[in-house]
Amino acid sequence: MKRNTLVISIVLFILAVFAWAGWANWEYRKQAVERQLASVAHGVLVPDAAGGEAQYISPLKGKPAPEFALEDLSGKKVSLASYKGKAVLINFWATWCGPCKIETPWLIELRNQYAAQGFEVLGVSTDDIDHDDKQMMSSEKKDIAKSAQQLGIDYPVLIDGASVSTPYGGLDEMPTSFFVDRKGMVVAAQQGITSKEDIEANIKKALGE
Amino acid sequence: MRAVRIAGIQIATAVLLGAAALLAWGQVNDPAHSILKGAAVEYLFPEQVAVAVGKPSLVTLHFRVAPGLHINSHTPKDEFLIPTVFSIPDGTGVRLEEASYPVGTEFALPLDPTTKLSVYTGEFVIQARLVAEQGNHLVEAKLHFQACDKNVCMPPKTIPVAIDVIGK
Numbered sequence: 001m002k003r004n005t006l007v008i009s010i011v012l013f014i015l016a017v018f019a020w021a022g023w024a025n026w027e028y029r030k031q032a033v034e035r036q037l038a039s040v041a042h043g044v045l046v047p048d049a050a051g052g053e054a055q056y057i058s059p060l061k062g063k064p065a066p067e068f069a070l071e072d073l074s075g076k077k078v079s080l081a082s083y084k085g086k087a088v089l090i091n092f093w094a095t096w097c098g099p100c101k102i103e104t105p106w107l108i109e110l111r112n113q114y115a116a117q118g119f120e121v122l123g124v125s126t127d128d129i130d131h132d133d134k135q136m137m138s139s140e141k142k143d144i145a146k147s148a149q150q151l152g153i154d155y156p157v158l159i160d161g162a163s164v165s166t167p168y169g170g171l172d173e174m175p176t177s178f179f180v181d182r183k184g185m186v187v188a189a190q191q192g193i194t195s196k197e198d199i200e201a202n203i204k205k206a207l208g209e
Numbered sequence: 210m211r212a213v214r215i216a217g218i219q220i221a222t223a224v225l226l227g228a229a230a231l232l233a234w235g236q237v238n239d240p241a242h243s244i245l246k247g248a249a250v251e252y253l254f255p256e257q258v259a260v261a262v263g264k265p266s267l268v269t270l271h272f273r274v275a276p277g278l279h280i281n282s283h284t285p286k287d288e289f290l291i292p293t294v295f296s297i298p299d300g301t302g303v304r305l306e307e308a309s310y311p312v313g314t315e316f317a318l319p320l321d322p323t324t325k326l327s328v329y330t331g332e333f334v335i336q337a338r339l340v341a342e343q344g345n346h347l348v349e350a351k352l353h354f355q356a357c358d359k360n361v362c363m364p365p366k367t368i369p370v371a372i373d374v375i376g377k
Contacts, residue, residue, distance in 0.1 A: 096355055096362065096365065097362040098362060099359075126364070147289050172364065
C-alpha cells in the first residue's frame, strides 16, 4: 500500500513536470515565432550616401500592407481592407511621443489637401490598452481622445495599435508611417520625423502620381 | 528486488527533473531573450548598501542615459509625457519612504524649438530614502521611463535596479 502510494505520487509528479515543461516550451516557441515575424518585417535605418539623414528601409515596401481591424475612438471596428481603392497613410503614433506631435499638423494639412483625390490618414495609437481592466481601458481611451483633440486630429484615430505591431515590424520607435497605394500595397515607409515635403512625396507615390 | 525497483524510479525521476531544469535554463538564457541590448538607461551603482535597521537612510542611486537619448524628468511639462519613476516592490524587506529626483534640464527638439521639455540626459542621480528590516535583502527595484532621441521615441520601459541592502 505504502509502495503504491509512493509510485503514484512519483508518476503524478513526473506528469506535472512534463506538463510544465510542455507549457513552457509552447510559450517559448510562440514568442520565438512572434519575434521572427517582427524581425521579418522590421525596418532598418540605412545611412544616406550623400551624408544626409539616415533612410528608413522597411521590408514591407512592395508587399501588401498587413491587414488589421481596430476600434476607433467611438468603439467602431475599422479595417484597413475597407479603404481599398484609396491611398492610405497608416501613422503609428502615441500620446507620449513628442516627435509625433510635430508631424501631426502636417498630416492634417496634407490629408485635407489630398482627400479629394482619394487619400486618407489612419492615426493608429500605440498607447497601452488594458483589456483586463474596463475602468482603466476607459480612462486610456479618454486620454487618447483628449490628446487627439488637443492636436486637432480630424482623421480616424484607431486604438490598440500595439496589437498589430508584429506584422508591422515591431513598432519599437514612434512615429512610424506606412504609405499604402490604392491596391493595398506598401509603397513607402518612414520612421521618425523627417519633413512635410518627404511625407507629401510619399503620399503622391501612394496616389500613383 | 523491491529496493532495486524503487532505486530505478528514483533515478528516472532525477533524470527527468534534470532534463526539465536544463530545458528551463536554456530558455531563460537564450540570447534572444535579452532585452538589455541597446538599453536606453543603465543603472550604475551602488550595488550594495548598508543601512540602519528601521531608520530612513538616504541612498544615492546613479543612472546613465545612453548618448543621443533623453528621458522625461520626474516632472515633465506635458500631461501626456511619461515621468521617470523609481519604485521598490512590496515584500522585499526594504521600503522606499521617499524618492527625490533631480530637476530636469530644459530641452527642445530641433524641429520644434519653442516647446520646452524637462529631461534627463547623461548621468543623473535619484536620492532614495530607504527603510530596511534586519538582514541581507537582494532588492530588485525598478526604474520606469520613456526615452526619445531628436526624431523618434521608444515605448515606455521598466528596467530592474538590483541593490543588495544590508539592514544592520
